[in-house]
Amino acid sequence: MNADKPQMNAVKAKATTSPLPSMNFFHYSSPSTFFGLAGRLAPWFFALAALLAVAGLYVGFGLAPTDATQGEVYRVIYLHVPAAWMSMLLYFVMACYGAVAITFNSRLSAMMARAIAPTGAWFTFVALWSGAFWGRPTWGTYWVWDARLTSELVLLFLYFGFIALANAFDDPRRGDKAASLLAIVGIVNLPIIYFSVHWWNTLHQGSSVKLTGTSMHVLMLTGMLLMTFACWMYAIGATLTRVRTIILERERRTRWVRSIAGVA
Amino acid sequence: MKAVLARDLRLAWQNPGETLLTLAFFVLVATLFPLAVGPEPDLLRRLGPGVIWVCALLAAFLSLPRLFAGDYADGTLEQLLLSPQPAAAWVSGKIMAHWIATGVPLTLLSPLLGLQYGLPFEALAALFAALALGTPVLSLLGAACAALSLGARGGGMLLALLALPLFVPVLVFGAGAAEAGATGISPAAHLSLLGAGLILAGVGIPFAVAAALKIAVD
Numbered sequence: 001m002n003a004d005k006p007q008m009n010a011v012k013a014k015a016t017t018s019p020l021p022s023m024n025f026f027h028y029s030s031p032s033t034f035f036g037l038a039g040r041l042a043p044w045f046f047a048l049a050a051l052l053a054v055a056g057l058y059v060g061f062g063l064a065p066t067d068a069t070q071g072e073v074y075r076v077i078y079l080h081v082p083a084a085w086m087s088m089l090l091y092f093v094m095a096c097y098g099a100v101a102i103t104f105n106s107r108l109s110a111m112m113a114r115a116i117a118p119t120g121a122w123f124t125f126v127a128l129w130s131g132a133f134w135g136r137p138t139w140g141t142y143w144v145w146d147a148r149l150t151s152e153l154v155l156l157f158l159y160f161g162f163i164a165l166a167n168a169f170d171d172p173r174r175g176d177k178a179a180s181l182l183a184i185v186g187i188v189n190l191p192i193i194y195f196s197v198h199w200w201n202t203l204h205q206g207s208s209v210k211l212t213g214t215s216m217h218v219l220m221l222t223g224m225l226l227m228t229f230a231c232w233m234y235a236i237g238a239t240l241t242r243v244r245t246i247i248l249e250r251e252r253r254t255r256w257v258r259s260i261a262g263v264a
Numbered sequence: 265m266k267a268v269l270a271r272d273l274r275l276a277w278q279n280p281g282e283t284l285l286t287l288a289f290f291v292l293v294a295t296l297f298p299l300a301v302g303p304e305p306d307l308l309r310r311l312g313p314g315v316i317w318v319c320a321l322l323a324a325f326l327s328l329p330r331l332f333a334g335d336y337a338d339g340t341l342e343q344l345l346l347s348p349q350p351a352a353a354w355v356s357g358k359i360m361a362h363w364i365a366t367g368v369p370l371t372l373l374s375p376l377l378g379l380q381y382g383l384p385f386e387a388l389a390a391l392f393a394a395l396a397l398g399t400p401v402l403s404l405l406g407a408a409c410a411a412l413s414l415g416a417r418g419g420g421m422l423l424a425l426l427a428l429p430l431f432v433p434v435l436v437f438g439a440g441a442a443e444a445g446a447t448g449i450s451p452a453a454h455l456s457l458l459g460a461g462l463i464l465a466g467v468g469i470p471f472a473v474a475a476a477l478k479i480a481v482d
Contacts, residue, residue: 102475150436151432154432157425160425161422164426165413165416168413168416169415169416169417174480177482178412178413178416178479181412181475181479182409182412184472185430
């Protein structure tokens with residue numbers, strides 16, 4: 001931990017002397033500079049999320065037609081599908097940050113991985129929960145031991161395992177590295193979830209949205225995509241906000257944190 | 265690798281309590297199920313493969329916390345990591361020793377339990393083959409989790425949280441193979457998937473374990 005400090009100060013010093021700080025590729029890889037950037041960006045992402053969510057819900061509930069076979073119940077997809085997509089995407093992003101943290105031994109990327117995990121776990125939970133409420137009227141049951149449902153549940157436990165392992169050590173840096181490695185090992189589950197409906201012919205239906213075209217009504221698709229971007233923006237905003245608190249907690253003994261906290 | 269394998273096997277041989285405990289646990293838990301769900305032969309024949317798989321999985325999990333803990337505590341692990349041999353090689357030796365001490369006895373004992381559950385011969389053969397292919401994967405995945413949680417607070421519970429979700433695919437395909445054997449379908453598809461998993465895990469996991477151990481002794 002002590003070995004990092006001079007390096008960080010060096011980056012800071014370089015940034016203040018250079019006339020164009022944005023030219024330095026690693027300018028924002030220091031927690032102290034990223035702290036400010038995250039603080040400036042997070043409200044924008046939250047605002048975008050709110051805007052997109054309002055638009056998505058209006059299209060989804062006001063404009064999109066009722067589904068021919070499922071009736072009004074299908075409207076759960078405006079939350080369910082984006083949440084399920086985000087649960088997988090966030091795990092992937094988390095594992096990427098973990099890989100960067102292990103290869104370059106960087107502190108900020110490990111903090112980012114930690115900051116993403118709770119949001120990812122929430123989206124996984126929301127996907128399972130909304131799916132259960134959709135399954136009750138359409139499938140006739142809240143839960144089946146279907147391949148996709150089971151693997152999504154395993155994903156939730158992987159998130160829990162990541163969070164537990166990251167916090168299980170007295171030395172936070174060790175927790176960072178161990179959890180990052182776990183995230184990389186656990187990534188084998190992602191293709192299993194994604195392709196489960198193709199590989200096993202079980203109750204959960206295949207996707208209606210493909211790169212080659214879609215079998216959905218255009219308004220339904222618009223609503224769902226708007227909600228997806230809303231969830232995406234929310235995830236970024238929440239992650240940035242959370243990483244700020246993690247940075248503050250980790251760097252509480254450094255001079256720059258003391259100076260913004262007003263402690264001499 | 266051979267030296268570490270021989271050493272761990274000798275340690276297990278001199279101290280057979282752990283292996284016997286694992287086996288006793290396996291048999292005991294498998295005995296509890298008929299007592300709990302009732303002794304109807306049809307029901308037991310239906311449940312048998314799954315129950316035996318879950319019991320084998322839990323029994324294999326039981327000895328994981330001690331896989332690296334002893335060597336970590338007395339400094340052997342540090343010495344091994346300092347040695348010029350690649351870490352992944354002797355890590356494979358340790359994992360193999362763990363499998364021989366737990367997985368192999370479990371596999372050998374499983375037909376006996378299968379008979380108690382009244383499984384037909386095809387199902388016994390499929391169960392045996394599935395356990396023979398599946399238990400090394402359990403040892404490999406478990407070793408990765410044991411190395412990651414080395415020296416962590418709340419070791420055992422944390423290890424369960426990490427390892428059991430990763431065990432799920434092995435359980436699904438293993439029990440699927442035994443199930444297919446019981447219903448007269450060829451278990452070859454499930455066994456091939458288990459074998460593929462074993463090859464992938466056997467090649468990749470030792471490197472992950474070595475990395476995790478390096479983080480642990482850092």
